[in-house]
Amino acid sequence: MSDDDLGEGGGVERGSAEGGPRRSRGRVIVLTLVPVVAFALLLASGLGRDPRELPSELISDRAPAFALPELGGQGDISGPTEGQVFVVNFWASWCLECHAEHDALVAAWDRYRERGVVFVGVVFEDGEGPALQYASEKDGDWPLVMDPGSRTAIAYGVFGVPETFVVAPDGTIAAKTIGEVTYSWLTEEIDRALRTEVSA
Amino acid sequence: MRRTWLLVAGAAVVIVAAALLARGGGEPATIEDRAQAISAGLRCPVCQNLSVADSPSRLAGEMRAEVEGQLRAGRTDDEVRAFFVARYGEWVLLEPRSLVPFLIPVVAVGLGIAAWAFVVRRRPRAERTEVSDAERRRIDGDLRSLEEGA
Numbered sequence: 001m002s003d004d005d006l007g008e009g010g011g012v013e014r015g016s017a018e019g020g021p022r023r024s025r026g027r028v029i030v031l032t033l034v035p036v037v038a039f040a041l042l043l044a045s046g047l048g049r050d051p052r053e054l055p056s057e058l059i060s061d062r063a064p065a066f067a068l069p070e071l072g073g074q075g076d077i078s079g080p081t082e083g084q085v086f087v088v089n090f091w092a093s094w095c096l097e098c099h100a101e102h103d104a105l106v107a108a109w110d111r112y113r114e115r116g117v118v119f120v121g122v123v124f125e126d127g128e129g130p131a132l133q134y135a136s137e138k139d140g141d142w143p144l145v146m147d148p149g150s151r152t153a154i155a156y157g158v159f160g161v162p163e164t165f166v167v168a169p170d171g172t173i174a175a176k177t178i179g180e181v182t183y184s185w186l187t188e189e190i191d192r193a194l195r196t197e198v199s200a
Numbered sequence: 201m202r203r204t205w206l207l208v209a210g211a212a213v214v215i216v217a218a219a220l221l222a223r224g225g226g227e228p229a230t231i232e233d234r235a236q237a238i239s240a241g242l243r244c245p246v247c248q249n250l251s252v253a254d255s256p257s258r259l260a261g262e263m264r265a266e267v268e269g270q271l272r273a274g275r276t277d278d279e280v281r282a283f284f285v286a287r288y289g290e291w292v293l294l295e296p297r298s299l300v301p302f303l304i305p306v307v308a309v310g311l312g313i314a315a316w317a318f319v320v321r322r323r324p325r326a327e328r329t330e331v332s333d334a335e336r337r338r339i340d341g342d343l344r345s346l347e348e349g350a
Contacts, residue, residue: 031319035308057285061286150259154259158245
């Protein structure tokens with residue numbers, strides 16, 4: 001029951017005074033609703049965003065250089081080299097998506113190795129033993145390297161494995177993908193990077 | 201009325217001061233302290249809801265080592281943070297660099313107090329001025345007849 005009901009029940013006529021409280025009540029409703037609706041819209045604008053979608057910060061930036069010990073080998077593998085397209089793939093033997101994407105990498109490697117495209121597989125958070133075991137069970141003979149202290153992974157802003165970067169001949173990062181890489185993504189991005197070499 | 205505005209202004213000053221204090225005081229002295237402070241403000245990439253300082257994951261440990269290594273190499277705190285932001289984006293910072301998120305609640309509370317003061321100021325004035333002598337006589341009469349009827 002509101003004040004208005006009491007007033008009318010008592011037979012008191014308020015006359016022009018009645019417009020005052022009613023108008024201010026309307027104002028209170030507007031003043032309450034406008035910020036609430038605005039805030040709700042602000043929050044709602046975030047609903048369409050995918051929290052797993054991580055921005056590729058390094059696109060067009062200079063690719064961090066690395067010189068890393070070859071897995072099971074003697075020397076270091078260094079890169080990226082200017083004038084060459086590099087495909088840098090971060091992987092681990094414990095990573096299921098890495099197993100799943102391996103055939104796509106093998107197919108792309110077979111297609112581009114003769115054209116001077118360099119593939120490097122960087123081991124991420126894995127022991128040398130399991131990584132060697134994995135490599136021996138799989139096809140593909142592109143260089144695989146260990147990454148002590150994950151310094152190269154951190155330099156590339158790696159969130160997890162697999163992640164794959166394509167480095168253009170000018171030494172900048174042309175493309176990055178998180179998760180299982182596909183053959184079509186590899187061919188598209190490598191072809192694009194190779195075209196920049198021709199035009200340069 | 202003036203008192204209301206003084207209260208509003210006072211509340212705003214207290215809130216802003218508290219927000220500034222909460223954002224932290226001076227720089228920690230040793231490299232370990234600085235590394236700890238920076239790591240506590242970085243989000244662990246492989247666990248998403250822990251800071252690099254709190255995460256037991258291997259990558260977080262390596263990131264702590266990276267932070268400490270860069271500090272020992274003479275980089276400033278901001279340069280180390282910028283190194284991670286350049287690679288992982290603003291996402292990696294647990295606390296946004298922009299002041300806007302901190303100011304929104306302050307502005308909202310200020311607007312709320314202003315709106316409340318605005319409405320409260322209107323209401324009594326309208327009622328106080330509108331009761332005429334004739335109405336007052338009627339009210340007195342009605343009250344009297346009510347009491348007699350009871």
